[in-house]
Amino acid sequence: MRLTVGVLTYRSAANLPPLLAALPAGLAGVDDWRLVVVDSGSFDDTLIVAKDLAPDATLVQLDSNRGFAAAANAVAAVHPDADAVLLLSPTTRLRPGCAAELLAALAEPGVGIAVPRLIGRDGAYKTSLRRRPTLGRAVAEAVLGGNRASRLGRGELIADPAGYDARTPADWATGAVTMFSRACLTATGPWDETFFLYSEETEYALRAADHGFRLAFVPTAEAVHNGGDARNVPALWGIMVANRVRLHGMRHGRAAATAFWAAITLGEAIRAPGDVNHRYATRKLLRERQGLIMGRPAEVPEQLR
Structure with missing residues (x-):
């Protein structure tokens, strides 16, 4: 399968070196991949660093910071012949073999989106899987608090990340490392650019489900995520x-x-x-x-x- 790997940057000069250094191992087992860096109007040295460390990458400069969804769509548009697109936030690093495991999950019937297990800067597994937003879950979180509601199975967030496995049912997931198929993108349409930040990954996953595509959590694929601002x-x-x-x-x-x-x-x-x-x-x-x-x-x- 042909894979586009898209790094979404904004003032990311300090984060790019470790992300790019981890790519060869993270993409081990993927024979046909192309790197795209989409920058959302950075005014630091992000583009200089990208050109220096990834000279073969396609660089796309947006005129301003239009948000995650706009950058995601720009990545997907560069190589329309790619069978899948992997989106990477600049504060992530793929663990060895991560991309190949995600690609294998996309080959399963009905899967349109695949996400890895996320690991924080402290080495602990991160809570990254969510249930569909509902009024009942919003009320539970308001009354009990988000953490308690999740521990009781009443909230949107799925607690106990160490216990996540391939059978953990999730409707959407943290978008820091997300792979989606071209078939899913074609059927679902582009990411909604009217979301500047947050809920764009929720909206996309729910809309993909409306078109018959499910999200797969792949516990054997791992990535480090240092974000969460x-x-x-x-x-x-x-x-x-x-x-x-x-x-x-x-x-x-x-x-x-x-x-x-x-x-x-x-x-x-x-x-x-x-x-x-x-x-x-x-x-x-x-x-x-x-x-x-x-x-x-x-x-x-x-x-x-």
């Missing part, structure tokens, strides 16, 4: 939370999204007194309520572009 930047946390409501509005309509918004807002407001992220998200949800429940994009602060 949302908890460190209130504006990112706010977009992440708001886009959950927006996606519900897109898929289920205004009435259902209003109830979902109420549950998400309750959860954020309960935790707002002791946490700047939750305070920011609560204000954002209240301010943008009407647009979000109608499925309109969340507002993106200029500082993130």
